[in-house]
Amino acid sequence: xxxxxxxxxxxxxxxxxxxxxxxxxxxxxxxxxxxxxxxxxxxxxxxxxxxxxxxxxxxxxxxxxxxxxxxxxxxxxxxxxxxxxxxxxxxxxxxxxxxxxxxxxxxxxxxxxxxxxxxxxxxxxxxxxxxxxxxxxxxxxxxxxxxxxxxxxxxxxxxxxxxxxxxxxxxxxxxxxxxxxxxxxxxxxxxxxxxxxxxxxxxxxxxxxxxxxxxxxxxxxxxxxxxxxxxxxxxxxxxxxxxxxxxxxxxxxxxxxxxxxxxxxxxxxxxxxxxxxxxxxxxxxxxxxxxxxxxxxxxxxxxxxxxxxxxxxxxxxxxxx
Amino acid sequence: xxxxxxxxxxxxxxxxxxxxxxxxxxxxxxxxxxxxxxxxxxxxxxxxxxxxxxxxxxxxxxxxxxxxxxxxxxxxxxxxxxxxxxxxxxxxxxxxxxxxxxxxxxxxxxxxxxxxxxxxxxxxxxxxxxxxxxxxxxxxxxxxxxxxxxxxxxxxxxxxxxxxxxxxxxxxxxxxxxxxxxxxxxxxxxxxxxxxxxxxxxxxxxxxxxxxxxxxxxxxxxxxxxxxxxxxxxxxxxxxxxxxxxxxxxxxxxxxxxxxxx
Ligand SMILES: Nc1ncnc2c1ncn2[C@@H]1O[C@H](COP(=O)(O)OP(=O)(O)OP(=O)(O)O)[C@@H](O)[C@H]1O
Ligand SMILES: [Mg+2]
Numbered sequence: 001x002x003x004x005x006x007x008x009x010x011x012x013x014x015x016x017x018x019x020x021x022x023x024x025x026x027x028x029x030x031x032x033x034x035x036x037x038x039x040x041x042x043x044x045x046x047x048x049x050x051x052x053x054x055x056x057x058x059x060x061x062x063x064x065x066x067x068x069x070x071x072x073x074x075x076x077x078x079x080x081x082x083x084x085x086x087x088x089x090x091x092x093x094x095x096x097x098x099x100x101x102x103x104x105x106x107x108x109x110x111x112x113x114x115x116x117x118x119x120x121x122x123x124x125x126x127x128x129x130x131x132x133x134x135x136x137x138x139x140x141x142x143x144x145x146x147x148x149x150x151x152x153x154x155x156x157x158x159x160x161x162x163x164x165x166x167x168x169x170x171x172x173x174x175x176x177x178x179x180x181x182x183x184x185x186x187x188x189x190x191x192x193x194x195x196x197x198x199x200x201x202x203x204x205x206x207x208x209x210x211x212x213x214x215x216x217x218x219x220x221x222x223x224x225x226x227x228x229x230x231x232x233x234x235x236x237x238x239x240x241x242x243x244x245x246x247x248x249x250x251x252x253x254x255x256x257x258x259x260x261x262x263x264x265x266x267x268x269x270x271x272x273x274x275x276x277x278x279x280x281x282x283x284x285x286x287x288x289x290x291x292x293x294x295x296x297x298x299x300x301x302x303x304x305x306x307x308x309x310x311x312x313x314x315x316x317x318x319x320x321x
Numbered sequence: 322x323x324x325x326x327x328x329x330x331x332x333x334x335x336x337x338x339x340x341x342x343x344x345x346x347x348x349x350x351x352x353x354x355x356x357x358x359x360x361x362x363x364x365x366x367x368x369x370x371x372x373x374x375x376x377x378x379x380x381x382x383x384x385x386x387x388x389x390x391x392x393x394x395x396x397x398x399x400x401x402x403x404x405x406x407x408x409x410x411x412x413x414x415x416x417x418x419x420x421x422x423x424x425x426x427x428x429x430x431x432x433x434x435x436x437x438x439x440x441x442x443x444x445x446x447x448x449x450x451x452x453x454x455x456x457x458x459x460x461x462x463x464x465x466x467x468x469x470x471x472x473x474x475x476x477x478x479x480x481x482x483x484x485x486x487x488x489x490x491x492x493x494x495x496x497x498x499x500x501x502x503x504x505x506x507x508x509x510x511x512x513x514x515x516x517x518x519x520x521x522x523x524x525x526x527x528x529x530x531x532x533x534x535x536x537x538x539x540x541x542x543x544x545x546x547x548x549x550x551x552x553x554x555x556x557x558x559x560x561x562x563x564x565x566x567x568x569x570x571x572x573x574x575x576x577x578x579x580x581x582x583x
Contacts, residue, residue, distance in 0.1 A: 011580075048436055051576045070438050078436040084429045086331070088338055093331075100327040101437040143433060 001026045001151055001182040002047060006056035009042050016042040018206045019056065024199075026150075029173070029183045031197035031213075033190065035299050038204045040186040041081055044153045047184070048078045061151050074102070076151045077144035081159075083136040087129035091120055091139055094128060095146060102147035114142035118172070134165030141172065151182045158189055170196060190291040200291070202298045209298060213291055220294045222247060224287040225263050225270070227256040230280040239277055240270060257287065324439050328447025329454070332421045336451070341518075345416040346455050350409055350463035357402040358470040364395050365474060387479055396483045399471070403489045404536045404546075406464055408529060410501035413456035414449075415508040415525035421448055422512035423521060426582050435575050442570060444578075449505045456501040464493045488548045496551060499558035504528055506565035510572070513582045 002024035009017040017039040024030040034040050045051045047060055049069035058065040061075045085094050092111060099107035115121040118138040128136060137157065144152060157173065158166040166189075173196055177183060187193050193200055194213045201210040211219065229236070232251055240258060241249035245266050248259040256274075260266055263286060274281060336342050384393035425431050434444065468485065475481045507528060512521040539546055 045579070049575075050432065050435055050579055073436060073438045076436075078433065080429075080432040080436070082429045082432075084431070084433045086335060086430060087428060088335055089331070093334065097327055097331050098433070098437060101324055101434070101439050103323070103438070140433070 001028070002030075002058070002060050002184065004047070004056065004058040007043070007046060007053050007058050008055040009039070009046055009051070010054045015205060017046070017053075020203070020207050022201060022207060022210060024182060024184060026182055027177070027180045028198045029177050029185060029196050031193035031200040032184060032186045032203060033188070033193055033200060033295060034186075034203040040203065041155055043203075044078065044155050044184065044186060048076055048153055049073055050078075074147065075149055076153060077147070077149035079141055079144045079152070079154045079157055081155045083140035085128045085131075085136055085139060085143075088127050090125045091115065091128055091131070092124040094139065095143055098143045099146045104147050107146075110146050110148075114145055118142050132165075134161050134168065137161060137165070137169060138172075141169070145176075149181070151184065152176065153184045153186075155186045156188065157185070158187070158192060166192075190295050194291040202295060204299050216294050217289050217291070220297055221289050222259045223261065223263055225258045225260065225267060226283075226285050226287050227258065227270070227274065227279075227281060228283040228285075229254075229256055229274070230282055232256055232279070236274060236277045236279055239273060243270070243273065246270070324443045325447045325450065328439075328444060329451045332417070332448060332451030333455075335424060336417050336421050339420050341522075342416050342420055345413050346459050349412060350459040351466070353405055353409055354463045354466040354470065356405065357399045357467055358474065360398050360402065361395065361471055361474045364391075364398065384483060388483065392477065392480045392483075396480060399484050400486070400489070401536070401540055403492065404532065404539070406460060406467075406493055407497060407500060407532055409460040409463055410456050410497040411504045411528050411532065412526065413459055414452035414501045414505040415522055415528070417452035417455060418448060418505055418508040419512050419518040419521035419525065421451060422509060422582070423516060423518045426516065431582060432579060435579055441573055441575055441578065445509065445569060445573060448509065449502075452505045452508070453498070453501050456504070457498050460493060460497045460501075488546060488551045491548065491551045491555065496555050496558060499555060499562055502562045503558060503565065506562070506569055509569060513573075513578070516583070 002022075004023075005021050007017060007020040008015075020043060032040055032043065042051070046053050046065060047058055049060075049065055049072040052066050060072050063071040063075070065072060086097070089097075092115065095111040095115065096107060099111055104110050112121070115124050118141070120135060120139060120142070123131070123135075128139060131139065141154070141157065144154075154173070158169050161169060170192060173183060173185070177196075185193070185197060197213065199210060199212050200216060202208040202216075209216065209219070232254055234251075237249055237251055237256060240246060240256065245262070246258055246260050248257075250257050258270060260270075267284065271281065271284065337346075384396055388396065425434070471484060472481055475484075504525060508521060508525045511524045512518070515521050515524070535546070538544055544550075
């Protein structure tokens with residue numbers, strides 16, 4: 001649905017996006033994460049044919065950026081960083097303007113459909129200046145959907161919303177995904193990305209990494225299993241560390257932390273070994289890193305581990321989720 | 322065309338909520354019609370008198386031999402103020418487009434707008450027409466009120482006919498729209514660069530300076546505005562308009578509008 005190849009944007013001497021190459025599949029929710037100033041908005045603007053790339057190519061919905069801009073604009077929806085509503089005009093009029101500009105076949109019908117869907121129908125004749133932030137955001141999303149675009153760019157859809165409104169917007173995004181739309185989601189909310197996105201790209205001027213949230217965790221930290229033992233000792237740990245499929249075993253705060261690739265099939269062997277060594281096992285669980293930890297490590301280090309390589313921790317204190 | 326119309330209606334829905342805009346579109350035209358009518362009203366007693374004796378040459382060019390010198394002087398005075406009708410096509414578009422463009426910038430509505438399949442030409446045309454049409458309508462209306470009023474106030478049809486000299490009709494009906502096109506284009510360019518609508522308006526108001534120069538030039542007798550001069554002015558404005566429109570379609574690309582209109 002979206003393919004970019006060395007997509008680059010330079011503003012004067014500022015390199016905002018450098019050689020971005022990625023592919024977003026049809027029907028996918030693709031998370032685009034990066035710190036402030038990473039170039040997310042710039043990327044969305046290029047892909048929505050709002051600004052032209054300095055270099056590189058991008059194909060969106062089968063149309064090439066810079067050559068078939070009109071077709072791209074007709075087939076994508078954009079939720080811009082700020083809602084950008086006409087505050088003095090009613091919700092309904094705001095949408096009607098855009099239904100006309102997008103040449104929607106049944107403007108009144110589409111406007112009604114989305115106003116109802118987002119719970120704004122009752123207040124359709126009120127000027128949007130009277131709306132809460134969440135309502136404005138919903139109206140802006142409705143505006144991006146009037147022409148039923150196959151590809152949707154959402155630039156920080158839940159930024160600045162209270163948890164309840166954010167939840168509403170998130171549920172709505174999940175709903176859109178079920179309808180089979182391709183969604184390119186820029187966000188700072190890692191939890192949101194974790195829950196909504198099929199794949200995630202971490203980006204800071206350059207593309208740092210792309211993968212599913214789950215595999216990203218594994219790539220960054222390896223998979224870890226925690227054993228709560230009543231009586232841990234160094235000999236047990238050394239034995240476990242000596243198993244061929246274990247890449248690392250350490251004691252952290254009195255718990256045995258084991259890093260390995262395939263815990264589903266290997267855990268029983270570890271348990272057996274521990275019991276043989278006289279360990280009293282209280283709990284066994286997988287240590288899950290939050291996406292936040294993955295993300296922070298990526299944008300701080302700017303370095304990407306090679307595919308599948310377990311990243312060895314330098315200091316052993318991790319937070320459990 | 323539908324998209325241009327959408328933009329025009331949207332601009333009006335927004336901009337006519339503004340008091341400055343309403344002032345310039347409603348009050349200014351009434352004022353411009355009232356001034357010459359007041360002159361006619363004040364000088365109605367002296368119409369047939371010969372007390373003025375010999376007229377200065379510049380005044381006489383305005384009158385035919387059938388008019389008394391009092392009538393002639395009245396025609397002359399009113400003709401001076403005909404130029405003031407030209408303030409309307411200059412001032413109104415600048416107010417409207419200043420508020421419409423700067424409003425769009427401050428509410429950050431440009432980006433969603435530019436994300437639609439509207440062409441930049443359609444966008445600019447919509448914005449320009451939204452400013453042009455009320456300006457032209459207000460000018461015509463103002464002149465209409467003046468014509469009706471003077472027709473009622475002046476009993477002598479020859480005097481009335483002298484006031485409705487073709488040069489003024491050309492000025493109002495042809496030069497007016499051309500002037501407002503200049504004003505719109507200049508205002509769009511200025512508004513795209515500044516953030517305060519009043520600043521934009523004041524800068525565009527400088528366009529009135531040449532008009533005032535012509536007004537005082539004629540008043541002081543340096544030259545007389547005749548039909549040829551008005552037609553030449555219209556041609557000149559046509560050229561300027563063509564250049565300005567060409568320039569703005571060159572200057573305003575989507576990316577420029579999005580990233581430079583700040
Ligand atoms: N029109 C512009 N002119 C000059 N520099 C720009 C322009 N637009 C963006 N930049 C620069 O490009 C870089 C990327 O900006 P961008 O807005 O794309 O970041 P972002 O990832 O969306 O950040 P945020 O999370 O704050 O929204 C920044 O350094 C910014 O200053
Ligand atoms: Mg951004």
